[in-house]
Amino acid sequence: MNGLVAAPVVLPLLSAAVLLALRGNRAAQRLVATTAAALSVLVALWLLVQVSERGILALHFGGWPAPFGITFVADHLSAIMVVITAVMALAAAVYALRDIDPDREARGYHALAQVLLVGINGAFLTGDVFNLYVWIEVLLIASFVLLTLGGTRAQLEGGIKYVSVNLLSSLLLLAAIGLLYGLTGTLNMADLARTLPEKDPGLVTTIAVLFMVAFGIKAAVFPLFFWLPASYHTPPIAISAFFAGMLTKVGVYALMRSFTLLFVADVGFTHTILLWVGAFTMVSGVLTAAAQSDVRKILSFHIISQIGYMIMGLALYTPLALAGAVFYLIHNIIAKANLFLIAGIARRLTGSFDLNRSGGLFKAAPFLAALFLVSALGLAGIPPLSGFWAKLLVVLAALEAGNWVMATVALGVGLLTLFSMTKIWHYAYWSPLPEGGRLSARPSSLLYAPVVALAALTLLLGLWSGPLIALGDAAAAELLDPSRYVGAVLGSEAGQAFAAEAALAGGGER
């Protein structure tokens, strides 16, 4: 029954194989790709339901019990991330039917998108740090090829930056894993959670900071984010949008996992660094965005600033803050990817991503304008859209922790986000088209389908936020009580022993 935990990885792997075999047949590829994406959503939802009903699920491959074999673990956070990945993959797959040119399709776009999914889901589900590295490499190599697929000059130039910085971060991660193994003799996350408190806190914190840098590059936090705005605007929109939604979030997820389960020995030190990193990420992202005029670059810098909120939620390290961070992740993935998809449609109408060369969209495409407003105001956090609840939760958590500075920063950055969004609105939608510009015909309704669905989700999560907040609470409760994770992986006795020791250590400090 626990075999279900591996399904979100196995399904895209199988479809990638089928798609590779169908390389010559465009129609069949498109059919298989969309069917597989739809199936993935069902599988992911089923996994989430199972996790909600039965608690944390663990799967030991090859029958080797943990910590000897490789383990997959699905808790609330993992299951939520798998669901949102599947939803975004479906949206991108439908959009790609009209957005990706036949040449890129013939070069294997559909198969690569599935391989990317394999890597992302593997990273979300694995319970082993070295295995996490392997899945990150799988998603990385797929993303390298997707980013440079087609080989335009801009793509190649952006690809160099993306590839080199990400390779460096992977090597740092591998070095950190090696040191962690040298210190503890284990790679299983649950076993690490059990062993790490006994080790020299100074060494553990040093390794923790190495992990922070490696995952920080992947998550594009300050001051390690420069590769992102240099590359994310170069590939076709269907690829950009999925990257913008999901890839940095794998880094955020890895940070959330490692700094709640593994490195909690010196929260005062590590999480304070994370808190300031979060603040600087928010501010630097939003300020740089204000200086851009290409819509894709504005949105790319906003990815960075929004990641600051999630890091802040993690760094505050309270149940409310973590629940807020989880809510923020989901809200942001949907709103951000949708803004990219909308920018793609707008580009088809006006012929340019440059704000100075576009305009008149409100008159020409009022429906698109409405969709843009929903996502843009959602991103800025205007009630009753999803971003409002996301921001409310993290700001409340900051106030609850007595951290007025962070609460002020979070609210101020929200205001500046609104400024950037009104800037896009003003230039691209409200003002008339500049001289010499011409609007082309209405794009295919297939492009609108995922945009409408995602905008509806943004609205739905705003008006009916209860279920997702409850899921966020459940995820936060699991993250703050690692004994449940340990119990699910190593058996309930180990979990109870871990909880007892943690209580003893906590009591000793007081």
Add this chain to the structure above:
Amino acid sequence: MEVPFAFLVGVLFAAGLYLMMQRNLLRFVFGLVLFSGAVNVLIFTAGRLTRGRPPIVPEGLAAPPGEVANALPQAVVLTAIVIGFGLIVFALVLMLRVYERLGAVETQELGPALQRGAAEEDA
């Protein structure tokens, strides 16, 4: 035995980083290769070094008697070598394509080359 290896790792890291900070893209890749080698030696050393004691379980026993070599870091390094090989080959091919399309191997030439290319396409 671990101490000389620790120094070796340090030297490899330093040489790799030095090369990675060069402007030439090819040197960057060479730096990456050295860096990746440093990480592999690091993992190998972190698993503690032993000589001439293969981890073989004799017949009739459940575990090898006495101290044997640690097989896990070797498996990890093997995986890392394979992954690293794939990634570095991709990086090399990418650099080659960049050289073909943009005619540049120095990082500071990439931006101007891109703008020149865009101007040519516009004209």
